[in-house]
Amino acid sequence: MVSTQPSSFTAAVEAAEKLVQPQNSQSFSDPFSIVSHEMSNLAKSISNLIGSGHPVLNRVSSYYFEAEGKNVRPLIVLLLAKSLSQIPLEQRNRIKIDSLDVTDQKPFSGTPSQTVVAGKSVDDSLSPLSILYGINPKVILDPLSKPMDRLPEFDAMNGILPKQRRLAEIVEMIHTATLLHDDVIDSSDSRRGRPSGNIAFTNKMAILAGDFLLGRASVAIARLRNPEVIELLSTTIANLVEGEFMQLKNTVIDPAAENSIDNDGESKTVPEPSGKVPTKTHEYTVTKPVDFDHETNVNAAFEYYLHKTYLKTASLMSKSSRAAAVLSGAQSDIIDNCYEFGRNLGLCFQIVDDMLDYTSSDSAFGKPSQADLKLGLATAPILFAWKERPEIGDLIARKFSQEGDVELARKQVEECDGLEKTREMAKLYCQKALDNLRVLPESDSRSALEFLTNSVLTRKK
Structure with a gap:
């Protein structure tokens, strides 16, 4: 049934972005607050993944992240991750889970000298950086190798795995890339209440920035190390x-x-x-x-x-x-x-x-x-x-x-x-x-997903 609460879709999403820190096992007055840290730092985390050696490319690529977007896709991922964490670990054994979200994936060739790919962090590259970037390793700019905001105590309390947090960031990067491309295709002149990327920069720059975002997202996807x-x-x-x-x-x-x-x-x-x-x-x-x-x-x-x-x-x-x-x-x-x-x-x-x-x-x-x-x-x-x-x-x-x-x-x-x-x-x-x-088990996070789902019907933008 459609929610009878007066809050609109916009209010629901805004609630998710409140900077409210959960307190141990206390119940949450607002179920969206359980992912408030991740949501409030989403744009900052993504900007750390985007960086290139060209300042204008950085500017265009980050342009849509500066505005107030709905961010509904990463919100869904994070709330689902929290909801899934309520399932007992013994019932979540389809793949092996540890601090690095390790799967049962085998080494590339089975030789003892090789590293198990799945055992690496999302911040670790699979190939040497000198190969990935083709320049002097001493001057390599590798934003994807910057350690993510770990906050282990917060993560342990929230139950959101590092790879799930990175997944939320990847999803928003892919979505934003499509917005840059769509606005060129549709000749749009506004997005999120201000000039669209194609108007603010040019069609060429908007398309290239969208391509760049997809490229960065693809590298981050590979580093999830789950086929x-x-x-x-x-x-x-x-x-x-x-x-x-x-x-x-x-x-x-x-x-x-x-x-x-x-x-x-x-x-x-x-x-x-x-x-x-x-x-x-x-x-x-x-x-x-x-x-x-x-x-x-x-x-x-x-x-x-x-x-x-x-x-x-x-x-x-x-x-x-x-x-x-x-x-x-x-x-x-x-x-x-x-x-x-x-x-x-x-x-x-x-x-x-x-x-x-x-x-x-x-x-x-x-x-x-x-x-x-x-x-x-x-x-x-x-x-x-x-x-x-x-x-x-x-x-x-x-x-x-x-x-x-x-x-x-x-x-x-x-x-x-x-x-x-x-x-x-x-x-x-x-x-x-x-x-x-x-x-999913009954929980605050599942209630938040239900509220978000209902609020989609009543949203005004």
Whole structure:
């Protein structure tokens, strides 16, 4: 059920960032305070991982971390980590856990002289620094080798493992990299209440800074030294790109889009493949016949929309949630439910975001509102309206490109209760996420996750 508490999503996240130190075994007046130290130091910790030898690159890369973001992804990882720590150690034996989060991974060649990779800290490199950086080791700038803020007593009390804390930082780095790229793609002019990276610096610098963040994140991922987690997080990066491509062209309802791409409002023909390299076709890229019945077309569009939403938003939440569970040593059923929790919460989050695009002002949203229709995107509100009024399909097919299309689409959404139906869809995923959390022991941290999940539905930005 939706929380009846007056606190909004923003208030919930702000509560998580309060600098409140827990006191031994005393109960927490605010369940979010149990990860307050990690959240309040998140930007500082990430800045230690980003550093390069070029001051302007440092400036662009850290630009979005300076602003007040929701930070919901690392918050989920940290609260899950704390919740998972409530499971007795004897029930968390899928991998071996110690102070360095050691797995049962074997040495590279099995020879006694080699070091077990999994037994290293997240701050230790796998290769010599002179090889990684190719310069004089005496002048090497290696931000990833700086010791993280350990605070062993605090960690022991919180139950959050060092690798789980690093996981939270990695997740926010990946997310921020996608924001830099997305703002260039969408020609956005604001983000988090101030000029977007592409406006403040340039498109080229924003793209390069996003690439740099992904590079730094990839090194940090490798140093987690858990093959399963490396696979999960690396896959999210590919998912994000695939989801962006799905958003660029809606091939389900636009038969011509498979052979063309939009280039700043103009259609550009895609070069034909030479045949030298096999080109695999995803089921969602198979152009649907235009004479399908209306219900089939609408259902296909919703399926496409939800899969795109998973790739762009829910993939990072779901796979990072699963990674947090893997690192905890939890059993498979717990790991699976953590993944499903992140998936359902991610879908709920983005569906609400698509709804807010219709209802929020620019100042409240922190980025341009009413942007989806202007970008030609068919999200849940207009799809629900199309379900009732087949003629809307023409607007969707031409991506609301003609004069008056955006205003007409908004009117149709209002008349067909598209926003309320979208909210009901978000509620469904919210409830599924809450059900997934019930596999975890009752605790303040689980209550915090439940509160956060409910507050997604009531957020205003």
